[in-house]
Amino acid sequence: MTILRIERLGGLAGMGGMGSKIRSLGEVDLKVLPDAERRTIESLFDRPAPAPAAGNDRFRYRLTLDSGKMLELDETHVPDRLKNSVVDKLV
Amino acid sequence: MSCCCTIIPAAVLARLAEDASLSDGERKGLADTIALDAKLRRVRVANAEINRIAGKVNGLAGLVQLAAAPGIEVYDCQTTMSLPGTRLTNPSQSADATAVRAFNETTQVAAFFSQAFGRSSIDNQGMTLLSSIHYGSGYNNAFWNGAQMTYGDGNGSLFVDFTLSTDVIAHELTHGVTERTSAFVYTNEAGGLNESMSDVFGSMFRQWRKNQTVAQADWLIGKEILGPAALAAGYTCLRSMKDPGGAHCLSTQPSHYRDYRPGMDPHDSSGIANYAFYLAATAVGGQSWVKVGKIWYAALTNYGRTPNATFAKFADRCRQSASSLFPGDSAVYNAVDTAWTTVLT
Numbered sequence: 001m002t003i004l005r006i007e008r009l010g011g012l013a014g015m016g017g018m019g020s021k022i023r024s025l026g027e028v029d030l031k032v033l034p035d036a037e038r039r040t041i042e043s044l045f046d047r048p049a050p051a052p053a054a055g056n057d058r059f060r061y062r063l064t065l066d067s068g069k070m071l072e073l074d075e076t077h078v079p080d081r082l083k084n085s086v087v088d089k090l091v
Numbered sequence: 092m093s094c095c096c097t098i099i100p101a102a103v104l105a106r107l108a109e110d111a112s113l114s115d116g117e118r119k120g121l122a123d124t125i126a127l128d129a130k131l132r133r134v135r136v137a138n139a140e141i142n143r144i145a146g147k148v149n150g151l152a153g154l155v156q157l158a159a160a161p162g163i164e165v166y167d168c169q170t171t172m173s174l175p176g177t178r179l180t181n182p183s184q185s186a187d188a189t190a191v192r193a194f195n196e197t198t199q200v201a202a203f204f205s206q207a208f209g210r211s212s213i214d215n216q217g218m219t220l221l222s223s224i225h226y227g228s229g230y231n232n233a234f235w236n237g238a239q240m241t242y243g244d245g246n247g248s249l250f251v252d253f254t255l256s257t258d259v260i261a262h263e264l265t266h267g268v269t270e271r272t273s274a275f276v277y278t279n280e281a282g283g284l285n286e287s288m289s290d291v292f293g294s295m296f297r298q299w300r301k302n303q304t305v306a307q308a309d310w311l312i313g314k315e316i317l318g319p320a321a322l323a324a325g326y327t328c329l330r331s332m333k334d335p336g337g338a339h340c341l342s343t344q345p346s347h348y349r350d351y352r353p354g355m356d357p358h359d360s361s362g363i364a365n366y367a368f369y370l371a372a373t374a375v376g377g378q379s380w381v382k383v384g385k386i387w388y389a390a391l392t393n394y395g396r397t398p399n400a401t402f403a404k405f406a407d408r409c410r411q412s413a414s415s416l417f418p419g420d421s422a423v424y425n426a427v428d429t430a431w432t433t434v435l436t
Binding site for chain 2 (some may be wrong): 009010011012013014016017018019020021022048053054055056057058059089090
């Protein structure tokens with residue numbers, strides 16, 4: 001698994017929702033990351049997703065590997081490198 | 092009933108206060124925090140009782156309002172994502188316009204809930220309201236995290252400073268009110284209701300702030316936070332309560348239950364209940380918070396915790412609240428009944 005695709009969802013603006021005009025996408029090539037950082041990110045897929053953080057209008061992140069394995073996490077559980085790769089664009 | 096909502100549970104504080112790996116100073120600080128938390132809860136309970144008694148005595152209404160005004164605190168995250176950030180000592184006098192707005196508008200939202208609905212802060216016991224500004228770098232969002240409001244500055248293209256829309260500030264604070272009352276979960280129909288309550292009270296606050304009637308209101312959510320790229324593309328708002336499916340909205344929504352799908356993002360499904368409020372309020376006329384707002388407030392706060400409520404259940408509460416708050420006023424009841432009947436088709 002090399003390319004990790006990231007989609008940011010939700011928030012006050014309901015990004016990525018059925019009627020949303022905003023798509024927020026990013027990707028990270030895991031192959032070029034330092035070993036420790038790559039293992040940390042890969043380990044996210046090896047355990048049950050943590051309970052979402054309390055509150056409302058938080059962002060969620062959908063992480064998808066080349067293999068198709070997919071995980072959805074709230075923003076408090078997503079490493080900064082992944083969050084920072086995402087760009088919000090109008091569709 | 093006293094509120095026992097703390098970020099760090101008392102049991103955790105107590106355990107840490109006994110942790111030998113911490114310094115004496117740290118353990119004393121934790122023990123002092125436990126004692127202060129208990130005292131603050133007793134003060135809030137006493138405050139609520141003072142308000143209740145004073146409200147029944149002629150001439151003390153001003154004291155009730157004064158006693159009910161909560162503390163307002165503003166923190167600066169300085170583009171980090173560490174909450175709450177650095178506390179600003181005098182935010183209303185800050186050179187930072189964001190700080191001034193966060194302070195002033197949060198103060199006004201508290202006043203709105205107090206004057207329009209008799210509610211003393213988020214917990215109805217005068218809890219201090221915390222807001223953090225400049226959260227993250229180019230952060231295109233604002234949120235409620237269960238304890239406080241938080242505002243990003245926007246990336247300057249799609250969005251700008253999220254404190255610029257008064258309805259956004261009231262939207263986030265209302266999530267706290269919903270959490271303390273009906274406690275709608277953030278999924279399916281209850282999620283749509285949760286989001287709608289924030290848009291409804293956010294929009295009402297915006298109108299209250301401008302002293303507008305329902306006819307004068309634009310019924311837009313997030314109008315002032317759109318950045319130049321969004322405006323140049325022809326968008327005017329995040330959402331419209333008057334026209335949920337409008338092409339000028341950054342997020343179009345369903346306005347009728349027939350278009351609801353389980354699992355929808357709450358910011359999508361909220362369009363149904365938003366439209367019901369718009370229809371009811373404009374049918375009654377005048378200022379939205381005077382009658383229909385009170386009905387919605389009663390429906391939100393008088394029925395205890397109902398985490399998995401449906402749109403239909405909430406509609407029934409609105410009808411019941413219309414009957415009990417405005418007995419014999421068939422125009423008000425019919426407006427509410429017709430609004431909900433319309434959207435639930």
